[in-house]
Amino acid sequence: MSIEEKKxxxxxxxxxxxxxxTHAGVSVAAVSKVMRNAYGVSEALRARVTxxxxxxxxxxxxxxxxxxxxxxxxxxxxxxIRNPFLPEVIAGVNGVLAPSHYQAMIGVSDARVQLETSLxxxxxxxxxxxxxxxxxxxxSDIIAKFAAQIxxxxxxxxxxxxxxxxxxxxxxxxxxxxxxxxxxxxxxxxIEMLSLGEREGHQVSVVRQREIGFRRAIQRAGLGSSAPxxxxxxxxxxxxxxxxxxxxxxxxxxxxxxxxxxxxITLLSLAMEMGVRVPEDLAxxxxxxxxxxxxxxxxxxxxxxxxxxxxxxxxxxLISRIEGRTGAEHIFQxxxxxxxxxxxxxxxxxxx
Amino acid sequence: MSIEEKKxxxxxxxxxxxxxxTHAGVSVAAVSKVMRNAYGVSEALRARVTxxxxxxxxxxxxxxxxxxxxxxxxxxxxxxIRNPFLPEVIAGVNGVLAPSHYQAMIGVSDARVQLETSLxxxxxxxxxxxxxxxxxxxxSDIIAKFAAQIxxxxxxxxxxxxxxxxxxxxxxxxxxxxxxxxxxxxxxxxIEMLSLGEREGHQVSVVRQREIGFRRAIQRAGLGSSAPxxxxxxxxxxxxxxxxxxxxxxxxxxxxxxxxxxxxITLLSLAMEMGVRVPEDLAxxxxxxxxxxxxxxxxxxxxxxxxxxxxxxxxxxLISRIEGRTGAEHIFQxxxxxxxxxxxxxxxxxxx
DNA sequence: CGTTATATGGAGAACGTTCTACAACTCGTC
DNA sequence: GACGAGTTGTAGAACGTTCTCCATATAACG
Numbered sequence: 139m140s141i142e143e144k145k146x147x148x149x150x151x152x153x154x155x156x157x158x159x160t161h162a163g164v165s166v167a168a169v170s171k172v173m174r175n176a177y178g179v180s181e182a183l184r185a186r187v188t189x190x191x192x193x194x195x196x197x198x199x200x201x202x203x204x205x206x207x208x209x210x211x212x213x214x215x216x217x218x219i220r221n222p223f224l225p226e227v228i229a230g231v232n233g234v235l236a237p238s239h240y241q242a243m244i245g246v247s248d249a250r251v252q253l254e255t256s257l258x259x260x261x262x263x264x265x266x267x268x269x270x271x272x273x274x275x276x277x278s279d280i281i282a283k284f285a286a287q288i289x290x291x292x293x294x295x296x297x298x299x300x301x302x303x304x305x306x307x308x309x310x311x312x313x314x315x316x317x318x319x320x321x322x323x324x325x326x327x328x329i330e331m332l333s334l335g336e337r338e339g340h341q342v343s344v345v346r347q348r349e350i351g352f353r354r355a356i357q358r359a360g361l362g363s364s365a366p367x368x369x370x371x372x373x374x375x376x377x378x379x380x381x382x383x384x385x386x387x388x389x390x391x392x393x394x395x396x397x398x399x400x401x402x403i404t405l406l407s408l409a410m411e412m413g414v415r416v417p418e419d420l421a422x423x424x425x426x427x428x429x430x431x432x433x434x435x436x437x438x439x440x441x442x443x444x445x446x447x448x449x450x451x452x453x454x455x456l457i458s459r460i461e462g463r464t465g466a467e468h469i470f471q472x473x474x475x476x477x478x479x480x481x482x483x484x485x486x487x488x489x490x
Numbered sequence: 491m492s493i494e495e496k497k498x499x500x501x502x503x504x505x506x507x508x509x510x511x512t513h514a515g516v517s518v519a520a521v522s523k524v525m526r527n528a529y530g531v532s533e534a535l536r537a538r539v540t541x542x543x544x545x546x547x548x549x550x551x552x553x554x555x556x557x558x559x560x561x562x563x564x565x566x567x568x569x570x571i572r573n574p575f576l577p578e579v580i581a582g583v584n585g586v587l588a589p590s591h592y593q594a595m596i597g598v599s600d601a602r603v604q605l606e607t608s609l610x611x612x613x614x615x616x617x618x619x620x621x622x623x624x625x626x627x628x629x630s631d632i633i634a635k636f637a638a639q640i641x642x643x644x645x646x647x648x649x650x651x652x653x654x655x656x657x658x659x660x661x662x663x664x665x666x667x668x669x670x671x672x673x674x675x676x677x678x679x680x681i682e683m684l685s686l687g688e689r690e691g692h693q694v695s696v697v698r699q700r701e702i703g704f705r706r707a708i709q710r711a712g713l714g715s716s717a718p719x720x721x722x723x724x725x726x727x728x729x730x731x732x733x734x735x736x737x738x739x740x741x742x743x744x745x746x747x748x749x750x751x752x753x754x755i756t757l758l759s760l761a762m763e764m765g766v767r768v769p770e771d772l773a774x775x776x777x778x779x780x781x782x783x784x785x786x787x788x789x790x791x792x793x794x795x796x797x798x799x800x801x802x803x804x805x806x807x808l809i810s811r812i813e814g815r816t817g818a819e820h821i822f823q824x825x826x827x828x829x830x831x832x833x834x835x836x837x838x839x840x841x842x
Numbered sequence: 843c844g845t846t847a848t849a850t851g852g853a854g855a856a857c858g859t860t861c862t863a864c865a866a867c868t869c870g871t872c
Numbered sequence: 873g874a875c876g877a878g879t880t881g882t883a884g885a886a887c888g889t890t891c892t893c894c895a896t897a898t899a900a901c902g
Contacts, residue, residue, distance in 0.1 A: 553858080
């Protein structure tokens with residue numbers, strides 16, 4: 139009877155916790171206990187159950203788990219999958235998660251608030267155990283409201299005042315300062331920043347933080363109180379146009395700090411096309427130290443904020459919150475300069 | 491009583507289908523019917539229910555849905571998030587899914603069979619509605635076994651014999667032929683291929699297909715029966731070393747077709763470092779037409795296989811299968827050449 | 843030997859949906 | 873006015889877990 143039932147189940151249907159229970163000759167509750175290694179199971183029982191699990195190839199249904207308890211999944215929300223910095227963060231997340239029983243599921247919002255919201259809601263509806271939001275666009279109070287329903291860590295989101303969720307960031311202000319200091323050390327005095335134009339004045343965004351650091355460093359060097367910042371529009375056709383205009387300006391600066399390698403590399407390409415020599419006519423420092431920047435053909439000096447490390451730290455922070463920590467943590471990491479030929483001919487930064 | 495209950499529920503807990511039902515004064519089943527717009531609901535009832543849903547801000551639990559019926563989620567499995575070709579595929583998937591009520595959740599396997607398997611299993615365990623596997627490493631029979639449990643479309647996986655799942659591919663054989671034909675048209679006769687060394691002889695992989703196309707084109711041109719193929723090891727340190735060795739070989743060919751822009755761009759960088767002029771000393775054609783290839787600094791001729799389109803087609807194919815189609819489809823798309831300076835000085839390919 | 847503490851296993855109620863089967867009601871139609 | 877057909881709504885059993893009691897067995901102790 140029990141054997142027949144077993145066979146029938148094995149032939150047709152999914153192996154459920156019930157299949158395992160009958161096979162091992164124990165109750166469903168016992169199997170569940172073993173799975174969650176909860177208190178109150180003898181060694182003998184545990185062995186019987188694990189054997190049955192092995193033999194039957196049982197995998198608990200995440201859907202059912204999510205309905206009642208934990209789902210052992212953490213959601214990662216990426217603003218954009220094309221910026222080569224973001225995959226690094228994912229690599230960090232996966233690295234930490236791999237040896238654990240957690241898994242990452244990724245959603246891509248394409249920088250659209252609408253989609254971002256609905257993805258976060260979906261992840262909550264899946265009863266995921268926690269969320270890592272990478273450079274989210276949503277305002278802080280909305281994120282806080284979500285954080286009441288699920289543990290959240292935001293990466294690349296400067297909001298040290300947040301009490302409902304944690305943040306993990308590179309110190310973007312300091313990163314910008316380091317870039318400017320390097321340019322100063324090379325003797326450049328006429329320095330401009332290429333930044334990203336964003337809809338709102340999102341103070342939390344990494345870009346705004348870099349602007350703040352840029353301004354501070356310029357002023358600290360006594361180079362006038364108005365640090366010039368050119369904003370690059372987000373729409374692709376205008377993007378190149380703005381850079382071309384910048385390169386052909388009569389009062390083009392001697393050096394430029396660009397908010398991201400993404401645009402810095404395009405700038406280098408356009409400079410080559412237009413006959414502007416780098417670094418002789420224009421020195422360039424980018425941000426992110428992406429793999430493309432390291433190519434011999436490109437050779438772009440850049441500020442390195444290890445995305446991988448950011449991902450690792452964010453994951454550990456999230457897990458500690460899932461496991462009961464309350465009270466927000468706000469973690470900062472120190473970026474560093476990677477000097478290359480776009481800074482000086484030799485590629486070496488002068489020692490300060 | 492009913493009002494009090496409503497209030498209590500609203501204050502504390504999640505808004506469930508039951509909350510909506512009591513609020514609208516109908517049964518749970520009725521609400522479910524409206525949600526799934528099933529047969530047998532009057533306009534009046536539908537209106538009452540949709541109103542209640544609106545007012546309460548009800549969102550069905552994906553976890554619970556998954557337990558019983560559809561979850562309206564499709565899983566995408568990426569082998570690697572760093573190759574800039576793959577995000578394009580995601581963009582295509584998201585584009586098709588956006589207006590629908592489906593959502594994509596992405597898993598990254600980092601080319602590890604172990605992780606790939608467990609991610610696929612997880613997605614099944616979440617009762618996702620279908621899977622898009624991008625360049626999976628798993629053998630065909632294993633995928634077929636999974637396909638018995640969930641609709642599957644494989645992208646970048648050449649297995650036209652598969653009956654259990656669909657495939658969507660660019661014609662990689664033809665792509666390689668086009669590359670060789672372009673090089674021939676430029677007058678180069680001494681052509682070699684840089685390919686990727688893989689553990690097994692995975693005939694299904696895009697790389698192998700490109701090798702087949704390369705060989706055929708070379709033989710068709712009457713250039714000897716043994717088309718020379720150099721394999722690049724997967725491990726990063728050896729990777730550069732192999733390319734350096736290739737570039738410094740005495741019998742280095744006049745032209746090279748590289749399996750992917752990823753390596754072609756590194757090759758260009760090394761060539762510059764080592765004083766090998768492109769295209770005067772060595773002409774190069776890559777594969778994927780990645781955004782980096784288009785940069786002025788790089789200017790790499792490449793075979794374009796629109797990843798975005800691949801993603802779109804795969805998604806439509808998957809949805810049609812989810813909605814009942816049986817019998818495998820195997821779809822091919824035609825790649826094309828994008829000529830740039832790594833092919834000829836002018837960047838234009840001669841007309842054949 | 844009776845009483846109490848402790849360790850182990852199980853019954854069964856959730857969780858929030860879907861969906862089958864059926865009840866109730868409205869029309870025609872003979 | 874009885875009967876079938878069609879329409880609209882509902883009750884309630886799944887789905888596969890988790891987890892709170894509760895029952896039983898064993899040990900400890902006076």
